[in-house]
Amino acid sequence: xxxxxxxxxxxxxxxxxxxxxxxxxxxxxxxxxxxxxxxxxxxxxxxxxxxxxxxxxxxxxxxxxxxxxxxxxxxxxxxxxxxxxxxxxxxxxxxxxxxxxxxxxxxxxxxxxxxxxxxxxxxxxxxxxxxxxxxxxxxxxxxxxxxxxxxxxxxxxxxxxxxxxxxxxxxxxxxxxxxxxxxxxxxxxxxxxxxxxxxxxxxxxxxxxxxxxxxxxxxxxxxxxxxxxxxxxxxxxxxxxxxxxxxxxxxxxxxxxxxxxxxxxxxxxxxxxxxxxxxxxxxxxxxxxxxxxxxxxxxxxxxxxxxxxxxxxxxxxxxxxxxxxxxxxxxxxxxxxxxxxxxxxxxxxxxxxxxxxx
Amino acid sequence: xxxxxxxxxxxxxxxxxxxxxxxxxxxxxxxxxxxxxxxxxxxxxxxxxxxxxxxxxxxxxxxxxxxxxxxxxxxxxxxxxxxxxxxxxxxxxxxxxxxxxxxxxxxxxxxxxxxxxxxxxxxxxxxxxxxxxxxxxxxxxxxxxxxxxxxxxxxxxxxxxxxxxxxxxxxxxxxxxxxxxxxxxxxxxxxxxxxxxxxxxxxxxxxxxxxxxxxxxxxxxxxxxxxxxxxxxxxxxxxxxxxxxxxxxxxxxxxxxxxxxxxxxxxxxxxxxxxxxxxxxxxxxxxxxxxxxxxxxxxxxxxxxxxxxxxxxxxxxxxxxxxxxxxxxxxxxxxxxxxxxx
Numbered sequence: 001x002x003x004x005x006x007x008x009x010x011x012x013x014x015x016x017x018x019x020x021x022x023x024x025x026x027x028x029x030x031x032x033x034x035x036x037x038x039x040x041x042x043x044x045x046x047x048x049x050x051x052x053x054x055x056x057x058x059x060x061x062x063x064x065x066x067x068x069x070x071x072x073x074x075x076x077x078x079x080x081x082x083x084x085x086x087x088x089x090x091x092x093x094x095x096x097x098x099x100x101x102x103x104x105x106x107x108x109x110x111x112x113x114x115x116x117x118x119x120x121x122x123x124x125x126x127x128x129x130x131x132x133x134x135x136x137x138x139x140x141x142x143x144x145x146x147x148x149x150x151x152x153x154x155x156x157x158x159x160x161x162x163x164x165x166x167x168x169x170x171x172x173x174x175x176x177x178x179x180x181x182x183x184x185x186x187x188x189x190x191x192x193x194x195x196x197x198x199x200x201x202x203x204x205x206x207x208x209x210x211x212x213x214x215x216x217x218x219x220x221x222x223x224x225x226x227x228x229x230x231x232x233x234x235x236x237x238x239x240x241x242x243x244x245x246x247x248x249x250x251x252x253x254x255x256x257x258x259x260x261x262x263x264x265x266x267x268x269x270x271x272x273x274x275x276x277x278x279x280x281x282x283x284x285x286x287x288x289x290x291x292x293x294x295x296x297x298x299x300x301x302x303x304x305x306x307x308x309x310x311x312x313x314x315x316x317x318x319x320x321x322x323x324x325x326x327x328x329x330x331x332x333x334x335x336x337x338x339x340x341x342x343x344x345x346x347x348x349x350x351x352x353x354x355x356x357x358x
Numbered sequence: 359x360x361x362x363x364x365x366x367x368x369x370x371x372x373x374x375x376x377x378x379x380x381x382x383x384x385x386x387x388x389x390x391x392x393x394x395x396x397x398x399x400x401x402x403x404x405x406x407x408x409x410x411x412x413x414x415x416x417x418x419x420x421x422x423x424x425x426x427x428x429x430x431x432x433x434x435x436x437x438x439x440x441x442x443x444x445x446x447x448x449x450x451x452x453x454x455x456x457x458x459x460x461x462x463x464x465x466x467x468x469x470x471x472x473x474x475x476x477x478x479x480x481x482x483x484x485x486x487x488x489x490x491x492x493x494x495x496x497x498x499x500x501x502x503x504x505x506x507x508x509x510x511x512x513x514x515x516x517x518x519x520x521x522x523x524x525x526x527x528x529x530x531x532x533x534x535x536x537x538x539x540x541x542x543x544x545x546x547x548x549x550x551x552x553x554x555x556x557x558x559x560x561x562x563x564x565x566x567x568x569x570x571x572x573x574x575x576x577x578x579x580x581x582x583x584x585x586x587x588x589x590x591x592x593x594x595x596x597x598x599x600x601x602x603x604x605x606x607x608x609x610x611x612x613x614x615x616x617x618x619x620x621x622x623x624x625x626x627x628x629x630x631x632x633x634x635x636x637x638x639x640x641x642x643x644x645x646x647x648x649x650x651x652x653x654x655x656x657x658x659x660x661x662x663x664x665x666x667x668x669x670x671x672x673x674x675x676x677x678x679x680x681x682x683x684x685x686x687x688x689x690x691x692x693x694x695x696x697x698x699x700x
Contacts, residue, residue, distance in 0.1 A: 206571035213564035219611050249616070253577050257645045258610040287615040289647040 008177040012221030020261025020291035024070035028297035030103035045310035062319035066096035068330040073101040090137035101140040102133045117158040130176035140179035143169045167211035183225035190232035205254035219258040240280035248284045257289035266299035268352025274299035275328040282335035298351040366535040370579030378619025378649030382428035386655035388461035403668035420677035424454030426684035431459040448495035459498040460491045475516040488534035498537040501527045525569035541583035548590035563612035577616035602638035615647035624657035632657035633686040640693035651691045
């Protein structure tokens with residue numbers, strides 16, 4: 001069978017399509033405890049559960065924001081947390097028409113014999129974990145595979161391992177009612193030009209869709225979370241229209257139209273860059289048989305975090321900053337974003353961290 | 359690089375897009391000498407060069423037909439033939455706005471250790487042959503890979519060999535200015551249901567596009583010629599809308615939007631079936647980011663051959679029969695075919 005028929009078949013298709021609703025996208029708030037620690041320390045906030053809870057409450061109750069989101073990706077701890085008043089975050093999201101998602105991978109490990117290439121772990125007991133997350137209210141999942149560009153990278157070995165890991169994860173999710181976001185991130189690190197990134201992206205995505213086919217994944221019940229096609233971080237920047245053209249062309253060459261939506265990662269892009277590029281992507285003329293939207297973490301939260309700095313009295317200003325970015329990206333999915341006249345502190349700051357590890 | 363950059367890149371893209379023009383499709387007139395012999399035997403016509411030439415002249419000069427076509431696939435012999443008045447067939451086609459194409463494969467051979475599965479040969483010196491055909495006026499090529507459905511078929515070996523043979527042929531064509539039609543035909547023979555055909559078609563097409571990616575083929579400069587998704591020949595028939603749904607879904611799951619057009623083969627379908635099914639596909643609501651058109655051999659020529667019977671006095675009648683099918687299929691590409699009126 002090309003697809004096994006999950007008992008969740010219709011629901012998977014409906015949820016995946018919903019996430020691709022024009023004008024909406026995903027807030028990636030799934031930073032692991034370690035990663036959120038780095039963010040919190042950059043604003044001098046202690047990395048304790050109550051602060052992590054307070055931050056996420058700030059994000060999910062920010063007035064006017066949830067209307068621009070179709071999904072929020074959560075870390076496991078957050079899935080079971082509640083507002084200060086005692087309302088489960090999952091309920092806050094559901095009531096506002098936002099699907100809760102869950103990060104299910106367990107980080108990367110190096111592939112022996114390669115030059116620092118990695119594969120992603122997390123398959124052990126994944127089915128049982130997905131079933132548990134579904135019961136807790138999650139309706140989609142995310143698994144981040146990581147590849148890099150170098151003189152001999154990505155290797156055929158790395159592409160194969162990451163593609164087949166993603167495919168195995170994807171079908172296990174579908175068996176348990178979760179729409180899998182397939183994320184094969186090709187890191188922006190390096191001096192390569194945009195053509196090189198395009199060639200590698202096309203090769204990696206072709207391998208991913210072959211692996212998904214081999215594993216009988218229902219494409220209509222998946223999402224893709226790729227990098228945009230850009231020059232390397234050590235290479236001169238190009239115009240958003242150039243990023244857009246190369247990105248859409250790479251997707252046209254590799255992503256079957258059965259996939260309802262492509263939700264871009266922001267990589268090291270600043271908040272404003274990410275919005276402007278997404279906007280340009282939606283303005284490209286030509287075949288775009290999938291919604292082109294966002295799944296941004298840093299590019300949605302950077303100025304919010306700075307404005308908050310862990311202080312109660314700053315919550316409103318922080319929530320306003322989040323609203324600015326959420327609205328900007330919503331407009332970008334419609335190709336109507338005109339730029340933000342008053343950029344928040346940090347909105348044009350590059351968020352690139354070399355060899356970024358979650 | 360994901361695509362090597364052929365010096366013919368812009369031309370390949372333009373020609374592939376042209377073949378997918380709405381209202382047009384391909385006449386597959388590339389029967390090898392042996393195969394056309396079988397058609398001739400059915401209508402009691404001798405299989406010699408002059409009769410083969412007469413038949414093709416009948417087809418290419420049939421009034422009103424060329425405007426329904428964007429391409430004609432030729433067998434090598436025909437590429438170099440002319441009308442009785444001495445006009446090369448290639449010129450007749452070009453003047454009619456029709457791109458000449460050329461069959462370049464050399465038939466199938468069995469794969470040892472399989473149950474009658476095959477691979478297709480023809481890669482030796484293919485580059486030089488393509489170059490020669492380009493000089494003679496050809497602008498696209500065709501290579502037929504064949505797979506079958508059975509208890510253990512198609513096997514992974516057969517899928518791999520046929521997909522990678524197609525990919526190697528495709529990139530060689532592009533190096534030499536010919537748009538490759540990628541044809542992975544899954545035979546309709548068998549008692550399987552439409553769901554089985556859908557699964558196999560999706561598996562085969564996924565393998566083909568992986569192979570094309572590996573071989574750095576420029577998808578915008580290719581065409582796909584697949585089977586429609588139908589029940590096996592020994593299984594009960596289904597409605598055209600069911601065929602359309604299963605077929606389009608299989609394509610949505612496997613064929614990247616960069617491919618400009620899908621030109622269906624007719625397999626064992628009758629002329630009317632092939633038109634009605636194509637029409638149903640074009641009426642389907644939903645995403646269809648490629649043209650859906652025809653590349654028909656038997657389903658365009660069957661009644662024409664019968665009407666002709668090898669006799670000069672029947673040529674006009676035979677050409678009228680061809681026009682009926684050309685128009686039907688042209689309308690089918692627009693979802694406007696109303697079916698036979700009697």
